[in-house]
Amino acid sequence: ILNVEQSPQSLHVQEGDSTNFTCSFPSSNFYALHWYRWETAKSPEALFVMTLNGDEKKKGRISATLNTKEGYSYLYIKGSQPEDSATYLCAPPMDSSYKLIFGSGTRLLVRP
Amino acid sequence: GAVVSQHPSRVICKSGTSVKIECRSLDFQATTMFWYRQFPKKSLMLMATSNEGSKATYEQGVEKDKFLINHASLTLSTLTVTSAHPEDSSFYICSASSGTVSTDTQYFGPGTRLTVL
Numbered sequence: 001i002l003n004v005e006q007s008p009q010s011l012h013v014q015e016g017d018s019t020n021f022t023c024s025f026p027s028s029n030f031y032a033l034h035w036y037r038w039e040t041a042k043s044p045e046a047l048f049v050m051t052l053n054g055d056e057k058k059k060g061r062i063s064a065t066l067n068t069k070e071g072y073s074y075l076y077i078k079g080s081q082p083e084d085s086a087t088y089l090c091a092p093p094m095d096s097s098y099k100l101i102f103g104s105g106t107r108l109l110v111r112p
Numbered sequence: 113g114a115v116v117s118q119h120p121s122r123v124i125c126k127s128g129t130s131v132k133i134e135c136r137s138l139d140f141q142a143t144t145m146f147w148y149r150q151f152p153k154k155s156l157m158l159m160a161t162s163n164e165g166s167k168a169t170y171e172q173g174v175e176k177d178k179f180l181i182n183h184a185s186l187t188l189s190t191l192t193v194t195s196a197h198p199e200d201s202s203f204y205i206c207s208a209s210s211g212t213v214s215t216d217t218q219y220f221g222p223g224t225r226l227t228v229l
Contacts (some may be wrong), residue, residue, distance in 0.1 A: 103216040
């Protein structure tokens with residue numbers, strides 16, 4: 001069973017601060033890594049699917065990097081806004097299939 | 113983007129009754145649908161995977177007779193919690209995908225909060 005860890009568990013920042021958090025996963029047999037943003041009372045929203053070592057993806061103020069050799073991915077948010085407040089989840093597939101194993105998430109709260 | 117609806121959003125039922133939760137892909141055809149459960153302060157745990165027209169595949173430890181899954185069409189999957197008991201109280205959430213490989217995105221519904229009295 002894959003062990004997926006996310007840190008920190010929660011994070012409080014001020015509006016305008018930049019922040020980042022980590023997703024760690026086993027580096028052997030890597031297939032892909034999915035990042036989701038989950039706002040309270042809404043559906044989890046797909047952010048990125050990362051596949052290649054050294055990959056960097058960007059969506060607005062959010063970007064993510066991937067290191068498959070050491071088994072981690074960073075998610076960065078530049079100039080955090082209150083609307084960025086959400087739980088950020090990462091999920092590698094169990095194997096080559098489409099079944100995802102989710103980390104427990106990083107809960108971000110951005111104070112105005 | 114792809115939209116997935118889930119109904120009901122919240123349900124309270126008496127112990128021993130059955131509850132059906134619907135998951136619909138509104139603007140795409142879902143080759144595969146997934147059902148997850150979230151325990152308090154835990155992450156999403158995959159319960160089962162369903163493909164249209166075939167039997168669902170359940171993860172280890174998930175009782176198939178307790179959690180009946182039907183994937184009747186490419187846009188609808190249902191989860192029925194049979195003879196529900198208080199320990200079945202949880203947050204259930206579905207996702208849908210138009211693909212079948214590890215890089216295909218799953219699009220999630222908003223979830224259903226089940227409370228069994």
